[in-house]
Amino acid sequence: MLCGIDVGGTHTDAVLIGPEGVVACAKLPTNHDDLLASIREALSSIVAVAGPAAIDRLTLSTTLTTNAIIEGTADAVGVLVSGGPGIDPEAYRQGGHYHVLAGAIDHRGRETAAVDLDAAKAAVDAWLAEGLRAFAAVTKFSTRCPDQELALRDLLAGRADCVSLGHEFSGRLGFGRRIATACLNSAVWRVYNRFCDAVEQSVADLGMTAAISVLKADGGTMPLSVSRTQPVQSILSGPAASVMGIIAVCDIAEDSVILDIGGTTTDIAVFAAGAPLIENEGIAIDGRPTLVRALRTRSIGVGGDSAVTVSRLAIEVGPRRFGPPMALGGKVPTLIDALNVQNVIAVGDPRASYQGLLDAATPHGFDPEEVAEAAILNAVNQIRSEVAAVVREINDRPVYTIFELLEGRQVRPTRVYVMGGPALALSALLQDAFSEEVIVPESFAVANAIGAALARPTFSVELFADTAAGRLTIPSLGVARSVSGNYSQAAAEGEAGASLRDYLASIGADVDDAPIETVELSSFPMVEGQELAGHNIRVACQVRPGVSGAYKQAVSKQC
Template structure:
């Protein structure tokens, strides 16, 4: 009996659902793309899998593993379509969700709108109990009050409950007892404990994390249960795994219990794919640029690795405005996300200015050119009119684009109100969305103390290669790399991600008061827990590596930084690591000031799975013809169109040019050259010196 050798990655985005099939036995990679079905995301997944397996000539029984990532958690929170939840918290902290950090994300907005808590005040219950900042019990849990709270929540028809007690990250016994009482009083109602999902300091963020997890648990539990059952019914023998926001993969069981950990799974997959392609291309320092149908994501990758963050902000009131959302204690890959995608809608503002995004047409109704009911012009519509996209070869020719409808919509909604031509409106959309992305990238890189001109760009996503040249010019980057299968690269990211987990233990202490034997015990316990979880997710016994870090600050500071730790730690080595990290981030080194430790962190990772490497094996007859394409330097002018699959490795071409593949299109301006390398990447050199 043959061992199943097929692995499949599935990325459900706001506009498209992407697929990558890796057949290890035959050393081949196949891709697919389907419009997302927002009413039932599983439908697009199952239909796309059927087609992909048929194209590959294999059955579902040949599939060893499916790895899935989804925007469903994010969408539930943004659209406020989650469960009816309640919160039980420490007496005196009932309103902490509304008070938040008491910080204004816009100092000069007199009508500042704050994010509404997921739990309205009548469903927030306070009970008597108290642990202090050292984990010492000061007031016992009033169990009768917990029962009364549970009955009050039951009367209000709650579907899930979050529990967040003060300092429970140091002693979770009260939360666990409360969970036992809730199980008796509310049988079948899922309960989220803050000490399980976010066992670390900062009450507001911890409470938000518990509430978001409770809010999405009923829907995500049903979705994953139904999807897993449908795949098993089709004959899937291998496991279904999920991508976590920090870039690792986990079991369905873990994901159903901790769905908040999936909130950034799609963007994390893109960054993971970028690191993979960077290793293949031999580029260690780059800006990952992932532009899909709804959003654009940028991630700074140095020495082959992306940075991680321990806080993520969800459901911003001012979309993509830092400080306007719900802060969550969730480990994530540190990237920036803005409302700039192929589906971003262009309109005339109240001041008579052309604006683009952040609202998106999504997959339903989609851009005007999709002919699915969209009426307002989008970035994809502009790219069609500018000649970047072929109306006959979109998605490899499977989806014809309606140019006439776009021209009419552009004239009605933009050109006529602005007093410009349709072509000028389209060029304006393209320029504005590129400028928006460039401004966001500059700020993101500058906050890390870096100069973007030092980096190459790795571009992917359905719209990424279309806009990469223009964005790179604005950022003054020397080189753009477009990997094979760029339009579905995030789905590949699922298949090159290693099983991984992040654990944390909090406790504020001065560095000179730390008991190092106790720290060693904390790390030993976390390592044992992480190893068991990774082996459950498919890691081989013993095949787990650990990275340690600590959150630290100078005494008196309100915020902390993540400090990588050496293998052997003591007061001197940790102090040196903190000073080095602080100087790298802030270009200063302050000595003689007491330091504090807040949280000890452990990242556990198994080996990365391998995938067959793409190769460029074209016959050199790549020229498909010419069509008019718009560039700022030339206006609308004839431009060569190439077939990516027929480009010969090492063969250099000069721009302007358009290179077409099934899931995306690469645009190269008149001042650039490009070539295919031996790994199937397209290298675009903006200085005329590609290697």
Template sequence: MRAVAIGTTRFVNALTEGRRLTKTAVLRLGLPAGASVPPLTSWPESLVTAMSGRGYQAHGGHEFDGRRIAELDPGELRAAAADMAAADVRSVAISSVFSSVDAEFEIRAAEIVAAELPDADISLSHEIGRIGLLERENATILNAALRERAEHVVNGLLEAVAGAGVTAPLYLSRNDGTLMDADHARRCPVAAFASGPANSMRGAAVLSGLDDCAVVDVGGTTTDIGVLQGGFPHEAAAGVRVAGVRTHLRMPDVLSLGIGGGSEVRGATPAPAIGPRSVGHLLTSRALVFGGDTLTATDVAVAAGRAEVGDPDRVRQLDRAFVDAALARIADEIAGGVRTMRTSAGPLPLVAVGGGTLLLPDRLEGAGTVHRPEHSAVANAVGAAVARVGGETDRVYTTGTAGRESVVDEAKQEAVARAVAAGADPPTVRIVDFDEVPLPYLPGNATRIRAKAVGDLRPPVISS
């Protein structure tokens, strides 16, 4: 066995539930600028309380072209770190204005804070987020709050794999459908927030043989709809909210509908209601076909003859007009979601995966024929198993005297280096996505460059 690849929702669930979060502080470098919007502004109060969040501001930061806003004050940073220590802070998020252009101050501040808080975890914003101070800072705070949780989860997975007698290295799925090694997952748990939908979409590409298509992943509680471009999930262009916090994390553009195999069906003909309440993992005990007392979408599908699960005799009494109306409602809502998620006016092939595909007809109105590839129920596992390792950079560069070719090469090399650091085999790494956007409203020939590199898993080291 070459590797073990696992997707997990443990990190995003911890934020959503507000449980097992590390006591966290954020240190922003940007004074005298940026003081009007302090760190943690507009955060849900419950989440700030759950991680005992504390905010600090200090001098530092850069302009977009690399000029310094103010010099670092080591004494100021030591005083902030001392206050953190007194408050028993165990994880620190450090953000600096335009650190995506120059990360010098974040790195220097981390060294000073680490000297004062040697046992604390430190997360740096230039390693996590994109351009946009607040969104990048927010993502870094979320990452810091999850560092101890990530250590616990990754160690638990390593123990489980070893306990099964498997000696292959462990990788975790990332938001973009690629992989990261265990060490990277410990440092950057926010990179795994959307690993579930990303895995399903990558699995759909492999099972169907289609690199460009719409994907409908029907689970027990929700249906996730996204688009594949070049075999990878189309990323959300705007900011993504995680647990009520605005970020610029690289996550698939996914529409989630409260419809799944376990969705409760209520009402009557001609307008039955489907979901969003669901029996979830209790389907095999709560659904009518399994001897339960709750009418679910799975019961309706069995009554219509679309599936052979449980005991069909338990749903024979359902009115056929009601069954047809319920299935039509499901089809209409999912078809509308597919039309909403299309990135162009032209039609896209539609691939259905997940255990709840039995809810879908063979064709969705306005969305086309539904393709159900073999083994579609385990597309998520397939996506994790075939994933490659990725790295990305997203920065503003000033060409200056260096010239365009020099900064483009620098951006590509940085993306490749990040892929290798995450566990990619260097000879196999290639640039798979590249965007270059000139910023004419900024002086200095400023250009925003985004480069994504992907490579095969690094071969395991075999000890003699």
């Protein structure tokens, strides 16, 4: 059976899914000071129902890396960069330990200037003396020839705890994005690997032998062992779990809006003709564009535990959260308290909710019922306004779904799917606010954990072959070898697909449930003088996001 755990800002959800459907589920408060404790408690509750041997695979969705970046607890990183002619690498400076080296590789992967290893060693020595142990090395066009990055890694061997190389994250070009991605990866490496150590120990302590995976930002999974070297891929896995959850529990074919209303935020996603949109070039993290592919989502600070603030001018919900609702022992009235007072729900102690809103309302001449009604309306209107803004942005420029580029097509949602703890309570109010049909799936409360459990592995490879230079690289797999002058486009496509298939098999993925598709195939003649010197061939293959077909039938309902 498959187990999925989603660690959210307010609750940690867990589900166990077998061939017959959901076997067990749990929803527990998230311990922000110890995310591992939340996972351990959720997992223990599932094991208590089914036993440790029943769980074949465990998939986690965690906010750990996102929190480390936002809260400033990530490591300082020493960044070594060489750019050569063209854009000044200083334009992409990351942090206070950033050194630009002499050295250059051209667009065909030819070294035109050797990297200055002496200068690199001097910079590294100084950083080590300051206590740095995390590093990143990025050279322009390293996807075409990684030799200079590999030389910098060798220089750091035995002296660094972590070295992230730019060419390892994607075959796509984008010097600035590559620098930011490598830097962020090293910044979160230590905190993430400590978390992995603890997860593996907890699983062993419970007597489990399940394979452990982590949900990525693009809605796919990667083995925990692989995620140790690329923790940056786990950023924004929470919103990804929401999208994969709705794919798992509903068969969506139309333009739609997805709302996951949690305790801290509401995550918004848009589907075009049943397919989620994706940030194809990569998301921005902490304001820095990266190469991390992610499902396109938007989060706003409106959730069940969002604080209600009252003044003579306005009654508002969010964006801050100060703890649980007063009905559950909190100190500040929240949206849940407002819903309690309006008798929309019955959570905890309604008298505490009433008293909290009374104390907030009285100084400004309101009564608790007025404040509750206005707070609920404010929350619903914020969600509606943000959805409208997201749809406008999508229609302003071409966007990608997980299947294709949409150009010249307007997305016009006809349904709004709502999930998360407060979904059912807010559904009627949301229906009043939206002209589209509002639908709450049967498994609305734990759909994100279902999405984590059923998500299948995703991976992409880009193969570059320069037959004139006799060179072939597959950057994300670390492949670099020579090729003959008659190496063909068809051979390149076959090798890219076979390499991806072999990689998936090596990480234990079910290759039959992970269809490989070619998304880019090109070959350009290269002329030197007046003669054909060879071809520049590029192939991109991927396994796109999706859920396990064998289990989807067990959890999917008519929505």
